[in-house]
Amino acid sequence: MAKKKEHCDCLNTIKPVRDALDVISGKWKLPIIISVGVGNDRFTDIQQSIPGITPKVLAKELRELEQHRLLKRSVVGDYPVKILYTLESYADTLTPIIYSLKDWGVNHRTFVTDKCGLNS
């Protein structure tokens, strides 16, 4: 019974964590949200701000972020039209995740460097 309870307790955490990871996991989604969040609203600006992302991948990820209501794509003007990307207010809810990942990433780099003696 005790074992069974442990499984339940841990599912209460595992399920929402997996829901979150389903939306923001992968290499690109959070970097895109960070980039748009600091004011990069054009496709090319977003692409240039994220090292290594290809236009094809960026287009796909932007579409998915739109579907998740985290990002808004607006068509501005007549000809030539301008496509602008801005964050939906819902993306603000990701701020605690982004900061906790950032803090951990900064700390992890120090940890790995210390463990591997790369700082000597």
Place this chain on the structure above:
Amino acid sequence: MAKKKEHCDCLNTIKPVRDALDVISGKWKLPIIISVGVGNDRFTDIQQSIPGITPKVLAKELRELEQHRLLKRSVVGDYPVKILYTLESYADTLTPIIYSLKDWGVNHRTFVTDKCGLNS
């Protein structure tokens, strides 16, 4: 110049976030850490606590978590030997990430349900 500065600011965040995602991204690593964290220390218990994970994937993920110094594999006893998995103290540093993802996942489920009218 202003645009250039934006790129820099956002790289300061993007880089550590990507470092963190490189370690914990994917479907399984955090669920495994959560499961071992609540006391599942045997391979079979961990597997049973995480819906959908196969033994092959679990073995691979456990190895990677060991390499990242997040998890410890101990061989206990002589014959038959017992393999136990426990968290390294370094895994505690993931707690803020796990809680922020859990909170977001719980909230996101409500958000999606409300938007899709599934709660009516």
